[in-house]
Amino acid sequence: xxxxxxxxxxxxxxxxxxxxxxxxxxxxxxxxxxxxxxxxxxxxxxxxxxxxxxxxxxxxxxxxxxxxxxxxxxxxxxxxxxxxxxxxxxxxxxxxxxxxxxxxxxxxxxxxxxxxxxxxxxxxxxxxxxxxxxxxxxxxxxxxxxxxxxxxxxxxxxxxxxxxxxxxxxxxxxxxxxxxxxxxxxxxxxxxxxxxxxxxxxxxxxxxxxxxxxxxxxxxxxxxxxxxxxxxxxxxxxxxxxxxxxxxxxxxxxxxxxxxxxxxxxxxxxxxxxxxxxxxxxxxxxxxxxxxxxxxxxxxxxxxxxxxxxxxxxxxxxxxxxxxxxxxxxxxxxxxxxxxxxxxxxxxxxxxxxxxxxxxxxxxxxxxxxxxxxxxxxxxxxxxxxxxxxxxxxxxxxxxxxxxxxxxxxx
Numbered sequence: 353x354x355x356x357x358x359x360x361x362x363x364x365x366x367x368x369x370x371x372x373x374x375x376x377x378x379x380x381x382x383x384x385x386x387x388x389x390x391x392x393x394x395x396x397x398x399x400x401x402x403x404x405x406x407x408x409x410x411x412x413x414x415x416x417x418x419x420x421x422x423x424x425x426x427x428x429x430x431x432x433x434x435x436x437x438x439x440x441x442x443x444x445x446x447x448x449x450x451x452x453x454x455x456x457x458x459x460x461x462x463x464x465x466x467x468x469x470x471x472x473x474x475x476x477x478x479x480x481x482x483x484x485x486x487x488x489x490x491x492x493x494x495x496x497x498x499x500x501x502x503x504x505x506x507x508x509x510x511x512x513x514x515x516x517x518x519x520x521x522x523x524x525x526x527x528x529x530x531x532x533x534x535x536x537x538x539x540x541x542x543x544x545x546x547x548x549x550x551x552x553x554x555x556x557x558x559x560x561x562x563x564x565x566x567x568x569x570x571x572x573x574x575x576x577x578x579x580x581x582x583x584x585x586x587x588x589x590x591x592x593x594x595x596x597x598x599x600x601x602x603x604x605x606x607x608x609x610x611x612x613x614x615x616x617x618x619x620x621x622x623x624x625x626x627x628x629x630x631x632x633x634x635x636x637x638x639x640x641x642x643x644x645x646x647x648x649x650x651x652x653x654x655x656x657x658x659x660x661x662x663x664x665x666x667x668x669x670x671x672x673x674x675x676x677x678x679x680x681x682x683x684x685x686x687x688x689x690x691x692x693x694x695x696x697x698x699x700x701x702x703x704x705x706x707x708x709x710x711x712x713x714x715x716x717x718x719x720x721x722x723x724x725x726x727x728x729x730x731x732x733x734x735x736x737x738x739x740x741x742x743x744x745x746x747x748x749x750x751x752x753x754x755x756x757x758x759x760x761x762x763x
Contacts, residue, residue: 354602363482364485378446378449380449381450387445389482391442393475395431396480398431405420408756410717410739438468443466451611454466457477459617460619462710462740463711470717473716473740514532517531517556518531519531519562527540527729530544544730545757546731547732547733548700550571550737551571551736564726574715576702577613577645578645578704578705580665582686583687584636586680587633587634588625588634597624601620602617603617618641618672618676620639620673621640623635637684641669643691645692645703645705648692665691707741720738731756731757732753
């Protein structure tokens with residue numbers, strides 16, 4: 353992370369080195385900062401062990417919770433007591449600088465800052481980088497390709513450019529299949545698994561007529577963000593001058609006031625040197641910033657207004673990038689941009705939102721959307737259901753759905 357004054361803080365590595373870095377970077381609250389991370393690591397490790405025993409942790413029964421608590425007698429009382437805490441509650445004694453350092457990370461991982469983020473989610477998210485992070489050769493496309501190939505090898509069929517329109521229901525209210533835009537209905541013998549967002553699963557697949565009023569009201573309360581992205585061609589020398597391939601830059605445009613997601617941070621992610629994904633001597637990179645998705649779909653009388661908004665956003669964000677990362681110099685070239693409308697056109701996610709549901713207390717734990725729906729054989733996976741966003745969390749959501757459909761024998 354790059355702080356507003358230009359100081360770089362490496363988030364990761366062995367605990368001792370990281371704690372030393374915290375003391376050096378935040379001398380005004382050194383011990384409180386280290387204590388926050390130590391306590392978060394203990395809580396997170398216990399939660400990870402619990403999730404291995406009971407992957408569908410958000411729907412754990414009282415008996416399951418008691419068993420999990422018995423397996424961690426020292427930490428269980430602390431974890432149970434913190435279920436209703438926001439992360440900010442545990443930042444007592446730390447400085448505004450350190451809180452903004454935490455806010456920026458939580459905004460990235462949880463879509464909300466510390467005063468809104470559930471502490472138990474924050475503990476896991478903030479300590480995940482300390483356990484070691486990985487890069488995929490070929491990026492996200494390689495993961496999608498591997499998944500498609502696995503489906504084919506398992507006897508499945510992958511159909512591209514095939515728009516799912518809505519669910520078909522039988523007389524008992526179960527999902528009988530999926531009706532496509534072409535009019536064809538693909539039947540199901542066991543279940544339908546939706547990886548649309550929770551809003552789109554109900555709003556499009558299930559439909560308002562089959563969604564209870566209370567659930568429709570609940571969906572309106574769940575919040576998500578859009579992303580504005582700049583796709584960049586980096587000269588190898590410029591990439592080498594950066595402190596890391598991944599830099600979360602924190603600015604302070606509001607003079608120390610409350611954290612603002614849209615103006616306070618951006619993320620630059622460069623492909624690693626061993627997987628440059630660019631012509632020789634260059635590397636591909638992406639700059640990402642938070643943006644209010646709704647306003648990209650409002651007040652556009654024609655396409656030119658969207659283009660003008662895109663141009664203004666590019667100018668503003670590009671200036672912030674060079675102000676925060678001056679070592680880029682002239683070695684970074686804009687290749688293309690993406691707005692929430694771009695994401696909507698490619699994915700049909702509601703308002704082009706990315707990153708899942710903000711992990712506030714109202715959307716975490718027992719309050720989280722889960723893989724189960726009110727339609728008995730309709731399951732959900734993805735970044736808008738438990739446990740949240742990111743490749744690891746989405747994979748976990750798929751494991752939960754798989755356990756529901758095909759329980760492991762003897763489990």
